[in-house]
Amino acid sequence: MKYGKAAIYYPPTLKNGQFPLLGQNRQFKFTSSKEIRIFPLIPASTATMLKQNGYETLFLDAINLRLSAEECTGKLDAFKPDVIIMETKAPLFGLHLKIAAELKAKYGAKIIFCGDHVSFFPEETLKSAAIDYVVTTGYYDFIITGLLDFLNGKISSMPGGVYFRENGTTANSGAIKDYDLDSAPFIDRDLTHWEKYGEAYLYKPAAYILSGRGCGGASANPSGLVSEKPGKCAFCIWQHALWGRAAKLRSAANFAEEVEILVKKYRVKEIFDDNESGGTWHEGWLKELYEELKKRKLLGKFYISSNARADALTEERCALLKKIGYRLLKVGLESANDKTLKIIQKDEDFAAIEKGIKTAKRYGFAVLLTTMVGYPWENEQDAENTYLKAKELMLYKTHFGDSMQSSIILPYPGTPLFIYAEKNGYLTGNASDYTLYDMEHDIVKGTFDNAAWCKKMWKIHLHPLFMFKSLITLRRLQDIKLAVTGMLSLLGHLKDYGE
Numbered sequence: 177m178k179y180g181k182a183a184i185y186y187p188p189t190l191k192n193g194q195f196p197l198l199g200q201n202r203q204f205k206f207t208s209s210k211e212i213r214i215f216p217l218i219p220a221s222t223a224t225m226l227k228q229n230g231y232e233t234l235f236l237d238a239i240n241l242r243l244s245a246e247e248c249t250g251k252l253d254a255f256k257p258d259v260i261i262m263e264t265k266a267p268l269f270g271l272h273l274k275i276a277a278e279l280k281a282k283y284g285a286k287i288i289f290c291g292d293h294v295s296f297f298p299e300e301t302l303k304s305a306a307i308d309y310v311v312t313t314g315y316y317d318f319i320i321t322g323l324l325d326f327l328n329g330k331i332s333s334m335p336g337g338v339y340f341r342e343n344g345t346t347a348n349s350g351a352i353k354d355y356d357l358d359s360a361p362f363i364d365r366d367l368t369h370w371e372k373y374g375e376a377y378l379y380k381p382a383a384y385i386l387s388g389r390g391c392g393g394a395s396a397n398p399s400g401l402v403s404e405k406p407g408k409c410a411f412c413i414w415q416h417a418l419w420g421r422a423a424k425l426r427s428a429a430n431f432a433e434e435v436e437i438l439v440k441k442y443r444v445k446e447i448f449d450d451n452e453s454g455g456t457w458h459e460g461w462l463k464e465l466y467e468e469l470k471k472r473k474l475l476g477k478f479y480i481s482s483n484a485r486a487d488a489l490t491e492e493r494c495a496l497l498k499k500i501g502y503r504l505l506k507v508g509l510e511s512a513n514d515k516t517l518k519i520i521q522k523d524e525d526f527a528a529i530e531k532g533i534k535t536a537k538r539y540g541f542a543v544l545l546t547t548m549v550g551y552p553w554e555n556e557q558d559a560e561n562t563y564l565k566a567k568e569l570m571l572y573k574t575h576f577g578d579s580m581q582s583s584i585i586l587p588y589p590g591t592p593l594f595i596y597a598e599k600n601g602y603l604t605g606n607a608s609d610y611t612l613y614d615m616e617h618d619i620v621k622g623t624f625d626n627a628a629w630c631k632k633m634w635k636i637h638l639h640p641l642f643m644f645k646s647l648i649t650l651r652r653l654q655d656i657k658l659a660v661t662g663m664l665s666l667l668g669h670l671k672d673y674g675e
């Protein structure tokens with residue numbers, strides 16, 4: 177085969193001792209927290225599909241495996257790739273173009289770029305002679321496999337969603353197909369070093385999974401597996417760039433089969449569903465999942481945690497989630513100000529978010545709240561309101577495992593939020609430089625210190641009442657380990673914001 181060897185490569189990148197949050201991260205920053213190593217699910221699926229289709233595959237995630245440049249060079253030299261696949265994001269785009277040019281010169285490999293930023297800007301990406309193909313959307317595992325099959329003459333036409341150069345201009349292969357998620361092979365966990373990944377708040381061994389692709393939004397129970405009312409939050413780069421503002425789930429049976437492998441073969445204690453809002457938006461799917469897990473005698477054998485929208489957390493659904501074995505729910509609060517929630521098109525007001533979170537907490541779920549600061553239309557009182565409401569929610573029926581994350585809002589180029597910010601004159605001069613979308617630079621205009629508010633949010637974890645309630649509800653031996661890694665991670669995050 178002319179293109180028989182494919183490397184999926186995250187080059188080693190370090191800035192002042194901090195690692196970039198790239199693969200499987202929607203919001204980019206460099207972090208001092210050593211505990212965050214999120215498993216890049218679609219690249220891992222790409223590696224799996226390529227291997228299954230007969231390609232020799234190297235999965236080289238130098239960032240999360242903490243590999244040095246020398247170690248990577250050694251592995252690439254030994255492997256001699258014909259194709260190199262790189263996921264990139266706006267802040268690393270320039271650096272990755274340079275690295276791609278070096279790799280191309282050295283190995284003569286075809287270079288494929290994928291990820292959110294290049295899905296928005298494929299033509300711009302192809303201005304770099306080093307890049308041969310840009311594969312758009314989040315279905316790049318299916319598309320790249322089809323592309324390699326096409327390049328090797330196994331199929332007669334290039335799959336849709338690919339941008340390339342032709343006769344001195346940019347061309348593309350047309351619309352992407354409606355891929356059947358159940359047709360994807362289960363991720364080859366050994367090939368992709370699953371055991372090296374995890375986060376501070378997950379029981380170990382932990383594994384990541386996708387129940388589907390895209391945020392189902394406020395949907396309740398559609399007749400099929402496709403959301404009728406998908407999420408559309410203006411800042412949510414993956415929902416727009418990767419999923420085309422749509423959402424669909426794998427069948428519950430297919431999902432349960434992969435869970436069974438993780439639990440029985442890999443002895444996984446906790447599984448995190450890192451789909452945009454998990455499968456929690458679809459009550460019918462959850463009911464089927466319960467039956468599937470029961471049939472396989474898996475209930476009570478593992479914990480499952482998931483992203484979720486607050487409006488999905490009704491009494492009925494919480495009862496169902498509990499029966500299935502859900503433990504932790506990662507829920508977006510974003511802001512406690514309805515004006516902001518409206519502008520970012522969250523499709524929920526604060527009262528609905530508060531209600532869902534409180535219901536989940538009453539049912540005993542650990543809740544990980546995500547918040548953001550730095551909205552250019554907010555004043556300091558608005559930031560304070562979000563802080564106070566987040567604190568109140570953190571102190572409401574606190575039990576061990578509750579936590580929160582805070583970040584600075586970033587209108588990534590291509591998102592509806594970027595367009596809104598541009599239209600309203602909110603962008604600073606930094607906005608035209610992709611490298612500055614790293615949460616350390618002001619991309620939108622603000623009248624107060626965003627980093628200070630962000631740090632203040634993180635510090636809610638140190639509130640005496642929160643710490644006391646967390647400690648007295650510590651129930652399991654493994655919680656002690658979680659408490660230590662959680663504290664280390666928190667210190668890393670505080671350092672990120674100048675502590």
Ligand code: SF4
Nearest residue numbers: 391407408409412452
């Ligand atoms: S609810 Fe969350 S996952 Fe869904 S579109 Fe909004 S930010 Fe994205």
